Amino acid sequence: MSEDRAAEFEEADGLATVRLRTPALTRRVKEELLAALRRAAESTTARAVLLLGSEKAFCVGQDLAEHARILDEAPEQALTTVHEHYNPIVLALEEIQVPVVVGIGGAAVGAGLGFALAGDVRVSARRAKFGTAFTGIGLASDSGLAYRLVRSLGQARAMEMMLLGTVIGADRALELGLVTEVVDDDAWAERAREVAVRLASGPTSAFVAAKREVRAAASGAQELPELLAEEADLQNQLGVTADHAGAVRAFLDKRAPTFTGS
Structure with a gap:
């Protein structure tokens, strides 16, 4: 710097x-x-x-x-x-x-x-x-x-x-x-x-989604049904990421996951 x-x-x-x-x-x-x-x-x-x-x-x-x-x-x-x-x-x-x-x-x-x-x-x-x-x-x-x-x-x-x-x-x-x-x-x-x-070094897409969820909840702009629907959409998006699949495999193999942010 x-x-x-x-x-x-x-x-x-x-x-x-x-x-x-x-x-x-x-x-x-x-x-x-x-x-x-x-x-x-x-x-x-x-x-x-x-x-x-x-x-x-x-x-x-x-x-x-x-x-x-x-x-x-x-x-x-x-x-x-x-x-x-x-x-x-x-x-x-x-x-x-x-x-x-x-x-x-x-x-x-x-x-x-x-x-x-x-x-x-x-x-x-x-x-x-x-x-x-x-x-x-x-x-x-x-x-x-x-x-x-x-x-x-x-x-x-x-x-x-x-x-x-x-x-x-x-x-x-x-x-x-x-x-x-x-x-x-x-x-x-x-x-x-x-x-x-x-x-x-963590699951970047999951962090981005978590920030989005917390901000939406804190704003009070959405009712619970809307928040639940958004949660479902975000989970569907995250469920097909390499980080999610790799973390699930790591859990079953009893080892720490490695996240690439994808």
Whole structure:
């Protein structure tokens, strides 16, 4: 990876890695992050995606120094970034069909929390903190944060974090279900990569279908009969894959399956 980039992309052995090198989101950082995530979403060979933040913090949201300058120079342009950058970044994450693992080494605040919650599995350092921050500077949330918080925590907890600006630590985030796993501060990146590599070597088509099912169930847009019908369709599609046939044979032979993603 190039050290002069603020957000980087690389892909190897079925794993696409996107890494933020700086925790505050300037225009440059947002543009590079969006480009990297779109590469991940458009990849036809990635079987999992790993999203990592910087060493000091995952992402603390908008760079307020840059924001203050724009407010002074062209206030009418200060928040066009929501349409130009934040919304597209969240949608790029949503468009990734394979599993997305998020490694959180420090604070995930504001839009950074929204980005983290858009992943599927979150591995957090014990030192990490999580907060919304928006009302503290007189703004409502962006980056799909309210949407994700309500689905993760329920309305009451989401309202607490949004209105009171409650900041929680990693262990509390684990209790509430905001993160999947909490590890020692020096192990978060290694553990996140380990999980992502495991997913990248798994039954990719089954993972894609599972994400589709969970998203549909979480949205509440479908009634049970519709969900059951979709499950049946997905099972019919997966039932003729090489991964399914190979895994069944491996089970009968009492050995671990090897998945090719097909």
